[in-house]
Amino acid sequence: MTTLLDSPPATCLPEAAVAALSDRFGDRFTQNQALRDQHGKVETYHAARSPDAVLFAQSTEEVAAAVAICAEHSIPVIAYGAGTSLEGHIAAVRGGITIDMTGMNRIVAVNEADLDCTVEAGVTREDLNLFLRDKGLFFPIDPGANATLGGMASTRASGTNAVRYGTMRENVLALKVVTPDGRVITTAHRARKSAAGYDLTRLFVGAEGTLGIITEVTLRLYGIPETISSAVCAFDDLEGAVATVVQAIQIGVPLARVELLDDVQIRAVNQWAKTDLAEKNTLFFEFHGTEAHVREQVEIVGAISSDHGGGELNWASSTEERNRLWKARHQAYYAALALRPGATGWSTDVCVPISRLAECILATKADIQASAIPAPIVGHVGDGNFHVVFVVDPDRPEELAEAKRLNSVMVERALAMGGTCTGEHGIGLGKIDALEAELGDAVDLMRAVKLALDPRNIMNPGKIFRLPA
Amino acid sequence: MTTLLDSPPATCLPEAAVAALSDRFGDRFTQNQALRDQHGKVETYHAARSPDAVLFAQSTEEVAAAVAICAEHSIPVIAYGAGTSLEGHIAAVRGGITIDMTGMNRIVAVNEADLDCTVEAGVTREDLNLFLRDKGLFFPIDPGANATLGGMASTRASGTNAVRYGTMRENVLALKVVTPDGRVITTAHRARKSAAGYDLTRLFVGAEGTLGIITEVTLRLYGIPETISSAVCAFDDLEGAVATVVQAIQIGVPLARVELLDDVQIRAVNQWAKTDLAEKNTLFFEFHGTEAHVREQVEIVGAISSDHGGGELNWASSTEERNRLWKARHQAYYAALALRPGATGWSTDVCVPISRLAECILATKADIQASAIPAPIVGHVGDGNFHVVFVVDPDRPEELAEAKRLNSVMVERALAMGGTCTGEHGIGLGKIDALEAELGDAVDLMRAVKLALDPRNIMNPGKIFRLPA
Numbered sequence: 001m002t003t004l005l006d007s008p009p010a011t012c013l014p015e016a017a018v019a020a021l022s023d024r025f026g027d028r029f030t031q032n033q034a035l036r037d038q039h040g041k042v043e044t045y046h047a048a049r050s051p052d053a054v055l056f057a058q059s060t061e062e063v064a065a066a067v068a069i070c071a072e073h074s075i076p077v078i079a080y081g082a083g084t085s086l087e088g089h090i091a092a093v094r095g096g097i098t099i100d101m102t103g104m105n106r107i108v109a110v111n112e113a114d115l116d117c118t119v120e121a122g123v124t125r126e127d128l129n130l131f132l133r134d135k136g137l138f139f140p141i142d143p144g145a146n147a148t149l150g151g152m153a154s155t156r157a158s159g160t161n162a163v164r165y166g167t168m169r170e171n172v173l174a175l176k177v178v179t180p181d182g183r184v185i186t187t188a189h190r191a192r193k194s195a196a197g198y199d200l201t202r203l204f205v206g207a208e209g210t211l212g213i214i215t216e217v218t219l220r221l222y223g224i225p226e227t228i229s230s231a232v233c234a235f236d237d238l239e240g241a242v243a244t245v246v247q248a249i250q251i252g253v254p255l256a257r258v259e260l261l262d263d264v265q266i267r268a269v270n271q272w273a274k275t276d277l278a279e280k281n282t283l284f285f286e287f288h289g290t291e292a293h294v295r296e297q298v299e300i301v302g303a304i305s306s307d308h309g310g311g312e313l314n315w316a317s318s319t320e321e322r323n324r325l326w327k328a329r330h331q332a333y334y335a336a337l338a339l340r341p342g343a344t345g346w347s348t349d350v351c352v353p354i355s356r357l358a359e360c361i362l363a364t365k366a367d368i369q370a371s372a373i374p375a376p377i378v379g380h381v382g383d384g385n386f387h388v389v390f391v392v393d394p395d396r397p398e399e400l401a402e403a404k405r406l407n408s409v410m411v412e413r414a415l416a417m418g419g420t421c422t423g424e425h426g427i428g429l430g431k432i433d434a435l436e437a438e439l440g441d442a443v444d445l446m447r448a449v450k451l452a453l454d455p456r457n458i459m460n461p462g463k464i465f466r467l468p469a
Numbered sequence: 470m471t472t473l474l475d476s477p478p479a480t481c482l483p484e485a486a487v488a489a490l491s492d493r494f495g496d497r498f499t500q501n502q503a504l505r506d507q508h509g510k511v512e513t514y515h516a517a518r519s520p521d522a523v524l525f526a527q528s529t530e531e532v533a534a535a536v537a538i539c540a541e542h543s544i545p546v547i548a549y550g551a552g553t554s555l556e557g558h559i560a561a562v563r564g565g566i567t568i569d570m571t572g573m574n575r576i577v578a579v580n581e582a583d584l585d586c587t588v589e590a591g592v593t594r595e596d597l598n599l600f601l602r603d604k605g606l607f608f609p610i611d612p613g614a615n616a617t618l619g620g621m622a623s624t625r626a627s628g629t630n631a632v633r634y635g636t637m638r639e640n641v642l643a644l645k646v647v648t649p650d651g652r653v654i655t656t657a658h659r660a661r662k663s664a665a666g667y668d669l670t671r672l673f674v675g676a677e678g679t680l681g682i683i684t685e686v687t688l689r690l691y692g693i694p695e696t697i698s699s700a701v702c703a704f705d706d707l708e709g710a711v712a713t714v715v716q717a718i719q720i721g722v723p724l725a726r727v728e729l730l731d732d733v734q735i736r737a738v739n740q741w742a743k744t745d746l747a748e749k750n751t752l753f754f755e756f757h758g759t760e761a762h763v764r765e766q767v768e769i770v771g772a773i774s775s776d777h778g779g780g781e782l783n784w785a786s787s788t789e790e791r792n793r794l795w796k797a798r799h800q801a802y803y804a805a806l807a808l809r810p811g812a813t814g815w816s817t818d819v820c821v822p823i824s825r826l827a828e829c830i831l832a833t834k835a836d837i838q839a840s841a842i843p844a845p846i847v848g849h850v851g852d853g854n855f856h857v858v859f860v861v862d863p864d865r866p867e868e869l870a871e872a873k874r875l876n877s878v879m880v881e882r883a884l885a886m887g888g889t890c891t892g893e894h895g896i897g898l899g900k901i902d903a904l905e906a907e908l909g910d911a912v913d914l915m916r917a918v919k920l921a922l923d924p925r926n927i928m929n930p931g932k933i934f935r936l937p938a
Binding site (some may be wrong): 116193225421431440 | 648668761821896934
């Protein structure tokens with residue numbers, strides 16, 4: 001544990017609360033400025049906002065005790081996992097106490113026959129998969145970052161595998177949650193399905209910590225496929241790439257991953273990862289199954305892509321090659337940054353019905369080309385979800401303003417196409433207005449639920465929507 | 470439209486509300502006793518409770534107008550689809566107005582490339598599938614009864630295909646809902662995934678009409694598989710049957726259906742459907758995929774079942790034979806009733822982690838054998854979900870009491886095994902105490918959400934939980 005080196009500067013926490021928290025948690029409750037700043041720092045363009053104190057929790061009971069104290073004094077509480085969220089979710093916009101969950105990193109149970117496990121919220125997805133590997137099991141949801149499973153549940157994360165395995169929405173079976181008044185509840189048990197009352201599990205998945213703090217997550221697991229095979233295929237045009245995916249899904253090919261990298265992103269990857277991919281709109285495929293079934297999927301997809309202007313499927317047959325390929329995909333963000341040394345990146349996302357995806361991406365590319373900002377595009381094509389990474393000069397505020405304008409246009413376009421303002425990054429601070437534009441009066445229902453469960457508005461306040469003052 | 474033949478008997482509806490509803494809806498608002506009784510009749514053992522009036526709605530706007538009038542006068546409102554729910558969901562336990570949704574039976578849109586469709590809530594699953602067939606698409610969720618899609622969403626229905634395709638939870642993309650104050654909201658749009666705020670879709674799916682009335686449902690669709698193949702396999706013991714399914718799922722065989730019929734149920738089916746199945750615990754399989762992939766799945770499953778005491782896989786290769794097989798499965802309930810002429814049936818369900826399924830079913834069978842009530846068992850094994858059909862003499866109240874006792878023991882056992890009191894039938898009136906036993910304090914959160922969205926408690930009151938008076 002970090003030791004307190006300096007006595008903290010004055011904060012606006014009530015003395016009685018500080019005394020109660022210090023008494024209960026010793027030096028795991030800290031007002032150390034460096035630790036506060038570290039926990040208020042956010043990704044992308046959102047301003048850092050440090051909490052007044054940080055608590056390093058080690059158990060559900062501790063989280064419950066801390067929340068009870070905060071509730072008594074109406075102090076905001078923010079749960080902190082890996083700090084990798086992208087819409088300012090962890091910024092302490094109203095001060096308060098950030099509870100660092102990374103000490104809660106125990107794997108509570110793995111039930112092999114049931115293909116499920118229960119983990120504390122601070123376990124990261126990579127640690128879980130490392131633990132599972134010897135059992136022949138894996139947890140598929142892969143947002144890129146090595147996020148914690150509590151954080152992934154809270155933001156309804158997904159990523160490259162969602163086309164086959166779904167998102168956190170489909171893969172969380174149950175949650176243990178500390179409610180805003182400091183009670184501990186269980187939203188469900190381990191049955192694969194249940195029709196028992198309101199779906200509290202799905203209510204907390206994606207609530208971004210505004211309704212309570214997730215302390216344990218029960219997850220679906222999958223057997224590691226007998227065969228995993230990857231390939232890339234460059235297309236003459238974007239429409240052909242998207243049409244390939246539509247047709248493959250429609251005839252039931254169970255694509256495990258299908259990722260689009262546009263020509264700009266491929267150029268960035270080539271420079272960054274020293275690959276020599278054709279600088280065209282390109283699909284990265286992954287197939288899972290038995291050897292024979294993977295072979296069949298590949299044949300079908302090869303035929304469909306060549307019908308749609310796709311080149312030859314280039315194979316990564318060895319595990320090593322496959323890892324190199326997906327590493328290139330996963331490092332797309334850093335490759336994009338390297339396009340412009342000294343720049344910072346802002347990754348945004350929208351999601352549209354797949355029939356509108358090519359049109360949506362092409363219009364977005366036209367907007368980008370008309371601006372001065374490099375902005376490669378990567379997409380989870382099977383879901384209709386894509387990301388733009390705006391690579392901006394941090395010393396030129398007009399660039400951020402331009403990126404914001406481009407982002408707004410992109411969100412408006414996605415909504416006009418029947419899509420959503422965010423497929424997987426969440427609302428946080430960045431898309432509050434976009435959510436209003438998307439769902440209108442339905443946001444009132446969210447507010448009503450929020451105020452019913454958290455009448456003091458202490459759980460991660462200021463995120464998702466505005467509340468009446 | 471039914472014409473009003475008799476003037477209605479006095480009910481406790483406020484005159485002003487009756488006037489407003491009659492004025493707006495003419496003879497589609499009726500207090501006719503026969504229609505009231507028809508809409509208050511429920512399946513299984515629950516007492517019929519007629520509403521004070523019935524309204525035949527034809528559009529979302531009409532439902533909204535009716536709910537607004539009811540809200541003004543604090544009149545209970547119950548949505549009615551096919552009337553096939555099993556836990557008394559549609560009983561008008563506090564009177565009020567039942568809105569019959571079956572006139573809202575338009576298919577609003579089918580988006581083939583996106584594999585989705587939007588339908589009004591009164592469309593039945595069979596009508597939808599009939600409409601989709603020529604397009605090479607289908608909607609998989611199949612609870613047996615030809616329920617409406619609004620009703621299926623409201624009870625979070627599933628059925629025989631859930632092991633592969635999920636339940637209504639996974640297959641509803643968005644809902645149009647009339648809120649308890651008569652507003653119309655949309656919970657989401659057509660994107661495959663979204664991280665935009667609270668998951669209102671999943672909040673209404675399974676809310677049993679207690680938070681609002683679903684008027685339109687946007688659903689995921691699937692391409693009709695190239696090859697569909699079915700087989701039955703009789704097992705020496707139940708453990709072997711369950712172990713076969715566990716192993717097949719673990720190695721990733723994408724079973725489309727895997728249903729267990731116990732020896733008692735097989736005997737009933739043989740008598741009812743004139744089949745000659747071996748009177749043993751038997752699995753009914755269905756495989757979907759390309760011809761080669763189905764062949765491979767069958768080989769793998771054949772090998773696994775013979776390792777676990779399964780006999781030969783008996784094939785239904787033609788569509789006709791396959792339909793006959795699944796008809797036998799789907800008529801299990803009627804076959805069970807025929808075991809005891811003049812008897813009535815009560816189908817109940819629990820769901821447990823699959824590792825406990827054999828143990829749970831065997832203990833339940835022992836309880837049944839120790840009682841005098843015939844009660845065959847059918848199970849959606851891949852989900853850990855099974856049904857007991859108690860076949861009771863309606864003239865002997867002690868039999869119903871005994872069935873209730875057996876049901877309670879079954880629920881307690883399922884909860885002790887980490888399961889749920891209902892996998893797919895819902896809570897309704899019948900499992901209110903079971904829900905409390907299962908989720909404890911979490912039910913308080915459900916109540917808080919209910920009161921936040923429906924402060925007058927007019928939406929299907931008396932279901933799922935008790936509210937403070």
